[in-house]
Amino acid sequence: MSDTNSDAVLHALHRVLEERKHAAPDSSYVAKLYAKGMDGILKKVGEEATETVIAAKAGDRQQLVYETADLWFHTLVMLAAADLGPAEVLAELERRFGLSGLDEKASRQT
Numbered sequence: 001m002s003d004t005n006s007d008a009v010l011h012a013l014h015r016v017l018e019e020r021k022h023a024a025p026d027s028s029y030v031a032k033l034y035a036k037g038m039d040g041i042l043k044k045v046g047e048e049a050t051e052t053v054i055a056a057k058a059g060d061r062q063q064l065v066y067e068t069a070d071l072w073f074h075t076l077v078m079l080a081a082a083d084l085g086p087a088e089v090l091a092e093l094e095r096r097f098g099l100s101g102l103d104e105k106a107s108r109q110t
Helices: 003-020 029-035 037-058 061-081 086-096 101-107
Strands: none
Touching: 003 029, 003 061, 003 086, 029 037, 029 061, 037 061, 061 086
């Protein structure tokens, strides 16, 4: 998949997540997550983060891809619940690109 397709997937997924905010909880998994509120969404993000770490530790490449996809998905749900989307995160990554990680982190400690 090219970068352009990856970008399109992120933005298409974000549109679906936005639409599901207004759906009945029994109509989709995402609508059910939204109904649980931010605490429920954050719990799921935490679970997926843990599963991703376990997959990485186990060295199972396919499981790591699967769990990372789950983590990214649930992170996108979290962002949408906070009225943010992938564009904001991508813009921040772009801002940081080419900066020393040490310098970037130090700039936040002002």
